[in-house]
Amino acid sequence: MENKLWKNVLRYFLQGLIVIAPFAITLYIIVALFQWLDNVVPRLFQVTLYPGVGIVIVISFILTLGYIASNFLTKSLLTIFESSIKRIPLVNLLYSSTKDVMDAFVGEKKKFDHPVLVKVDAQLNFYRIGFITREDLTDVGLPENTAVYFPHSYNISGNLFFVPTKDIQYLKISSAEAMKFVVSGGVAGLHK
Numbered sequence: 001m002e003n004k005l006w007k008n009v010l011r012y013f014l015q016g017l018i019v020i021a022p023f024a025i026t027l028y029i030i031v032a033l034f035q036w037l038d039n040v041v042p043r044l045f046q047v048t049l050y051p052g053v054g055i056v057i058v059i060s061f062i063l064t065l066g067y068i069a070s071n072f073l074t075k076s077l078l079t080i081f082e083s084s085i086k087r088i089p090l091v092n093l094l095y096s097s098t099k100d101v102m103d104a105f106v107g108e109k110k111k112f113d114h115p116v117l118v119k120v121d122a123q124l125n126f127y128r129i130g131f132i133t134r135e136d137l138t139d140v141g142l143p144e145n146t147a148v149y150f151p152h153s154y155n156i157s158g159n160l161f162f163v164p165t166k167d168i169q170y171l172k173i174s175s176a177e178a179m180k181f182v183v184s185g186g187v188a189g190l191h192k
Helices: 002-045 053-070 072-085 089-106 175-183
Strands: 115-121 126-134 145-151 158-164 168-170
Touching (some): 002 053, 072 089, 115 175, 126 158, 126 175, 145 175
Antiparallel strands (some): 115 126, 115 168, 145 158
């Protein structure tokens, strides 16, 4: 009994770490850049940085990196970087899952752009709003199913279900509206 408790504690700790690590690492890097700009740059170049200049410089740096990363010439360098990251077990897990989630929301491979209504229980006439993430599930042996992600209300998590395609009804609202409606627990109104 006690062994099971410790396994659960460890599992919850690792799950929490996986959720928070990408955010914490990103925040740490941005704060470190601010501090470096505030401390090292003025002494190194003998200039005075005014409050807020560090933020502008860091945001400009991030925008420049985004522009360079979008450029064709840099894609090969990015591929080399990613392949070296993928060789490190825990770092690979954090990096690839963060990258996949970011790509799903804002990348070129957007996944959350098809909001749907799924009948979950026919007897109770029970429905859930979700997002199509993959329409062809032949590779997992479910050719008549579709992968639908159901976000949780007031949380940054959700569930993925394989749903019979016949039970899916596409919604005529934007993905942003559907996500806002679900994440707010239905409090945010839907605008047509």
